Amino acid sequence: MRALTRRLEKSHGEHHPKEQLPIIDELVATVLSQATSDVNSGRAFAGLKARFSSWEEVLHAPTPEVADAIRSGGIADVKARRIQEILTVIEEREHMLDLSRLHDLSDEEVYHYLCSLPGVGPKTSACVLLFSMGRDAFPVDTHVHRVAIRLGLIGPKVSAQAAHSMLGRRVPPELRYPFHMGLIRHGRTVCRPRVPLCSECALFDLCDSGPDLLASGKAR
Known part of the structure; x- marks a missing residue:
């Protein structure tokens, strides 16, 4: 998780916690x-x-x-x-x-x-x-869910709802905010739903799905 977070920050920039709202x-x-x-x-x-x-x-x-x-x-x-x-x-x-x-x-x-x-x-x-609240939670939206599956962090049949608890247990508390934000940015710009940009991906060598996606022509 630390290696993934470091690479996401290097690729997309660091994410600092936003102002806490009521x-x-x-x-x-x-x-x-x-x-x-x-x-x-x-x-x-x-x-x-x-x-x-x-x-x-x-x-x-x-x-x-x-x-x-x-x-x-x-x-x-x-x-x-x-x-x-x-x-x-x-x-x-x-x-x-x-x-x-x-x-x-x-x-x-x-x-x-x-x-x-x-x-x-x-x-x-x-x-x-x-x-x-600054608690140790790990939100899973569509981008986080998709990227986590492709990376092999969760299985392909794990639902977004189940992924909250599974990823929450795996991601260290101090990484949850930057890792969450990094996955969202990565999912929007690189690991897109259709035609992901695997050839430009900073996580390619750590990804379970990238080589197969490229070989099948489903990614660039």
Whole structure:
């Protein structure tokens, strides 16, 4: 893992932890990041914060208004409903829109709490744990999942959901953030879903799939 991380950093640059957001902010930001680019999800989150001064306002606003505020992030109507559903459950449980008490819970307790919210799965929960709380989680998105399979870190039939716990156990805590970010960048630019650029890959000699992909003509 250390060799892979070093090569990813040399190829794509180092990744320094971003500013930690409050838990609900990171939760909503992760929902907005689904099925869109980082740029568009960032614009959607900024639009939401500019339109509404609190999460209470977001919760009680008409859903079309919330959707309008996040339109740049794509599938805005679906995401607006999901955000309000999440906020509704949090308010019912906590009697306020604040999840700071989760900092006092274990990683496992936080993970199960977040996964019990509407539409929140392992990836979103892991993102909140890692990015907002600084915990030792390892989020697995489509890029991380694909690259991990090709490298042979997990088997070809391992689901993304199962990969969270499998990779979380294998990746040392201090490498989880840089390795996660490096795999995402690598998956977007080199180890692409179609026609990966194996001849340009800094991990080629460590990869289980690269030689076969090149030999079959499925990679460049």
